[in-house]
Structures are given as C-alpha cells and as structure tokens.
Amino acid sequence: MLSKNQTKFITSLGKKKYRNESQLFIVEGVKVVQEFLLSAIELDSLFCTEDVEASYLEYHPEIITEKELSKISNLSSSNKVLGIFKIPKPKKIKAKGLILALDNINDPGNLGTIIRLCDWFGIKQIVCTPKTVDAYNSKVVQSSMGSLSRISIQYLDVEKFLKETSLPIYGAVMDGKPIHTVKTNQNSILVMGSESHGISNNIIDLILHKITIPKHKASVEIDSLNVATATAILLYEFSM
Amino acid sequence: MLSKNQTKFITSLGKKKYRNESQLFIVEGVKVVQEFLLSAIELDSLFCTEDVEASYLEYHPEIITEKELSKISNLSSSNKVLGIFKIPKPKKIKAKGLILALDNINDPGNLGTIIRLCDWFGIKQIVCTPKTVDAYNSKVVQSSMGSLSRISIQYLDVEKFLKETSLPIYGAVMDGKPIHTVKTNQNSILVMGSESHGISNNIIDLILHKITIPKHKASVEIDSLNVATATAILLYEFSM
Numbered sequence: 001m002l003s004k005n006q007t008k009f010i011t012s013l014g015k016k017k018y019r020n021e022s023q024l025f026i027v028e029g030v031k032v033v034q035e036f037l038l039s040a041i042e043l044d045s046l047f048c049t050e051d052v053e054a055s056y057l058e059y060h061p062e063i064i065t066e067k068e069l070s071k072i073s074n075l076s077s078s079n080k081v082l083g084i085f086k087i088p089k090p091k092k093i094k095a096k097g098l099i100l101a102l103d104n105i106n107d108p109g110n111l112g113t114i115i116r117l118c119d120w121f122g123i124k125q126i127v128c129t130p131k132t133v134d135a136y137n138s139k140v141v142q143s144s145m146g147s148l149s150r151i152s153i154q155y156l157d158v159e160k161f162l163k164e165t166s167l168p169i170y171g172a173v174m175d176g177k178p179i180h181t182v183k184t185n186q187n188s189i190l191v192m193g194s195e196s197h198g199i200s201n202n203i204i205d206l207i208l209h210k211i212t213i214p215k216h217k218a219s220v221e222i223d224s225l226n227v228a229t230a231t232a233i234l235l236y237e238f239s240m
Numbered sequence: 241m242l243s244k245n246q247t248k249f250i251t252s253l254g255k256k257k258y259r260n261e262s263q264l265f266i267v268e269g270v271k272v273v274q275e276f277l278l279s280a281i282e283l284d285s286l287f288c289t290e291d292v293e294a295s296y297l298e299y300h301p302e303i304i305t306e307k308e309l310s311k312i313s314n315l316s317s318s319n320k321v322l323g324i325f326k327i328p329k330p331k332k333i334k335a336k337g338l339i340l341a342l343d344n345i346n347d348p349g350n351l352g353t354i355i356r357l358c359d360w361f362g363i364k365q366i367v368c369t370p371k372t373v374d375a376y377n378s379k380v381v382q383s384s385m386g387s388l389s390r391i392s393i394q395y396l397d398v399e400k401f402l403k404e405t406s407l408p409i410y411g412a413v414m415d416g417k418p419i420h421t422v423k424t425n426q427n428s429i430l431v432m433g434s435e436s437h438g439i440s441n442n443i444i445d446l447i448l449h450k451i452t453i454p455k456h457k458a459s460v461e462i463d464s465l466n467v468a469t470a471t472a473i474l475l476y477e478f479s480m
Contacts, residue, residue, distance in 0.1 A: 035461065109349065113466050113468075113469055116462065116465065116469075117465065119461070120456065120462055120465055121455065121456050121459070121461045122456025122457070122458050123458050145462075146461065150461060150462075180480060213360075214364025214479075215360045215361065215362075216479065217362070218432055219362050220391075221275065221358065221359070221386065221387075221390060222359045222360055222385075222386075222387055225357065225360055226356060226468070228353075228466075228469055229353055229356075229357055229471075229472035230471055230472075231466055232465075232470075232473050236453065236473045236476070239454075239456065240329040240420060
C-alpha cells in the first residue's frame with residue numbers, strides 16, 4: 001500500500017525540476033521495465049501488482065493495487081509495474097565514433113525515436129542543448145523503449161562543446177550538400193536542429209560540413225522533414 | 241454562430257464512421273488549412289474567428305467565436321480556423337513510380353510522418369490495408385502538415401492488389417537482404433508492416449525482395465525501428 005507521501009513523491013517525478021533534485025526517473029510497463037532492470041542503470045525502487053510479483057522477487061518490489069498504480073502512472077493505461085531508477089552520472093565524452101548533437105529538439109516522441117535510432121546504429125553518445133526536452137521525461141522514456149538505458153545522453157553547452165572539439169562537425173540544413181555526395185567520417189559530430197527553427201545561430205557557424213537530404217525535384221510545397229526521420233536517414237548514411 | 245446541429249455534425253467527423261458516411265474531414269490551423277485551400281482537395285465549408293476573417297473572404301467563411309472553435313476543434317489549443325474538406329474520390333492506381341503499401345500501420349502520428357516522407361521523395365501513391373489507421377483521422381491530417389493533400393491514399397485489399405500487379409514487390413523484414421546491397425527499381429511496390437507485428441502472413445509470401453536496414457553489430461538488445469523512421473531510410477534508398 002502506498003502512503004500519501006509516496007504517491008506525492010512519485011507523481012512529482014513527472015516534473016523535470018523534481019527529477020533533477022532527486023536524480024530519479026520513472027519507467028513503466030513490463031517490457032520497458034525489464035530492459036532497464038537488465039541494463040547498467042541502477043534501480044531505486046519497484047512497484048508492481050500482485051499478479052506479477054513472482055517475476056520481480058529479486059528486486060524486492062512493493063505490491064500495490066491496480067488503482068494505486070494508475071494513480072502514480074503516466075501512461076493512459078498503466079501496466080503492472082513501475083520502476084524508479086537513478087539518472088546515471090554524466091560520463092566524460094569520448095572523441096570517438098559519431099556523436100549526435102541535438103539543438104533544441106522539443107518533442108519528446110521525436111527524442112525517444114532518435115534515441116532508438118542511435119541504439120540501432122551503434123551510436124553511444126548524444127549531447128543536447130539545455131533547451132532540448134529532458135530525456136527522462138516519461139514520454140521519452142517510454143518511446144525510447146529501453147534504448148535510453150544503453151545510450152549516454154548529456155545536457156551541456158553545445159556551442160562550447162563544438163568550439164573545443166577536434167572532431168569534424170556536420171550539420172543538417174536546408175541548403176547543404178546532398179548527403180550522398182559528402183564523404184562522412186566515422187569519428188565526427190552530427191548536429192540536428194528543430195524542424196521549426198533549424199540549427200541555432202550561435203551553432204550554425206561552427207558547422208564545417210553542411211549537409212541536406214535531397215528532396216524530389218517536383219516536391220516544391222513541402223519545406224521540411226520531421227527531425228526524427230531526417231536523423232534516421234543521416235545516421236543510416238553515416239553508418240554505411 | 242454555430243447551431244447545435246452544426247456543432248454535433250462537425251464533432252461527429254472525429255469518428256471514421258461519420259467521415260465515411262459524409263465523405264468529409266476536418267483540417268485545422270492557419271498553416272495547414274492554407275495548404276489544403278491551395279490544393280486540389282475541395283472545400284466544403286470554412287469556420288474562422290473574426291480576427292482572421294479578412295484572409296478567408298473568398299471562401300465565404302462562417303465567423304465563430306474562440307469558444308465555439310474550441311468546441312469543434314480536435315487540437316489541444318484551437319487555432320483561428322477550421323475547414324471541412326471533401327475526401328477525394330479514389331483514382332485508378334497507376335503502375336508507375338514507387339507505390340508504398342502499408343500493412344496495418346495503426347499509429348496516426350506514424351502515418352502522418354510517412355505521408356510527409358512520400359511528399360518529400362516524390363512518391364504519389366500509397367495503398368493501405370483496411371486496418372491501417374484512417375488517413376483522414378485528425379491526428380494524421382495535422383501531422384502530415386498538408387502533404388496529405390498531395391498524395392493519393394487508398395484503402396483496399398492489399399493482398400489482392402499485390403497478386404494482380406506486374407511491379408516488383410519489396411518488403412521490409414527483420415531478416416532480409418541489407419538494403420544497400422539490393423538493386424532497387426524506380427517502378428515498384430514497397431510494403432511496410434507494423435513494428436509490433438511485421439508484415440501479415442497473407443502478404444509476406446507475395447514479397448519477392450525481402451529487405452532490411454542493417455543494424456550495428458553490437459546492437460543486440462534492440463529488435464525493431466519505429467516504422468516511420470524505417471520507411472524514411474528505405475524511401476531514401478529507393479530515391480537514390
């Protein structure tokens with residue numbers, strides 16, 4: 001049974017401010033919780049309904065009712081189990097492999113999709129501007145489907161980071177070179193901006209290789225691709 | 241001012257059943273409505289708030305209050321204008337160019353994103369199984385951002401369609417040939433299934449060219465990509 005204070009604390013983790021204070025975040029649902037339990041991310045506490053208790057005995061779960069679970073859940077239909085995990089401590093960024101830099105991506109579904117893409121293509125490091133949506137937001141956690149547990153994501157001053165790096169910097173813009181004509185480098189940084197605002201002014205000047213995804217010559221009316229799909233195509237090209 | 245009956249009718253268009261009966265659908269917001277007004281899709285009626293009336297005079301808008309608009313709007317924050325448009329009549333499918341076949345894609349955001357991708361890559365024809373989410377669902381309309389007005393989308397018996405076509409059939413599967421090693425054909429059909437169920441059993445046997453997006457050799461835990469991002473990468477490869 002959940003106390004009032006527990007309920008209050010867990011629901012507070014829906015807000016970035018309280019996640020930052022406590023350095024904790026929520027993961028929900030049988031499949032996604034399982035992926036986090038098997039990952040390097042540390043568990044703080046686990047809540048599950050009685051019918052699945054047997055699966056989680058080693059994690060000393062607290063048994064709660066469906067009704068209690070739905071109270072603390074961020075999902076439209078809660079699903080058996082909710083884990084509170086510790087936000088991993090930032091690691092030193094290695095100048096190796098492709099690093100994805102996200103400039104003010106604010107849609108949580110897009111960030112979750114991008115994290116899955118990185119997992120697929122073996123990209124281990126994402127850096128984000130502080131205005132990019134929080135990776136421990138529940139929508140990002142759920143849409144990244146466990147990939148979040150395998151990727152290092154850091155919020156930092158991306159402009160400063162780009163100024164200090166020795167890696168070549170690529171960035172997606174509307175009027176860049178078609179990506180298939182550009183020689184890509186295994187060790188580099190790829191900057192993606194939001195689809196409404198593109199890459200910020202303070203960052204765009206730091207990009208040496210401006211690239212673009214060519215559109216069909218007859219497609220004049222459409223002026224941008226969704227940022228997750230654009231990232232998909234570029235990461236695919238970098239992985240080739 | 242909206243009558244009760246008008247309000248009731250317009251909100252009924254949120255349901256597929258009533259869209260099918262009336263062959264009408266809703267488009268909202270200044271930008272997206274504008275794209276539809278400039279397209280070949282026929283307007284049935286237009287509702288807007290007084291402050292933007294001047295922009296729509298030629299369409300004989302009905303002026304409504306913000307409050308009335310929010311009542312008939314499907315958006316979390318309604319935006320000045322709502323148009324009711326006629327669902328275009330199905331056209332005969334031409335065996336030319338790449339045709340995208342969608343097998344039970346049920347997320348409206350994914351379908352909207354895929355429609356934008358088709359617009360970007362100059363793909364004019366999409367065929368969908370009847371269980372695929374309705375393209376005139378408001379979430380699809382809004383996330384396709386006007387691209388829906390430029391692409392022909394038809395719901396039909398995809399199995400029968402594939403049996404009768406003379407075009408080569410490609411399909412995305414987990415254990416297909418890596419897409420960059422496969423010769424693609426300008427005139428062909430690409431079948432995409434849902435990420436949870438893949439391509440249906442009755443369709444998979446009709447696919448001659450089974451293709452896949454190679455993942456990084458170390459990425460063992462992740463077992464699928466979001467269908468919109470997978471479609472992005474495959475359409476890009478077909479467009480090259």
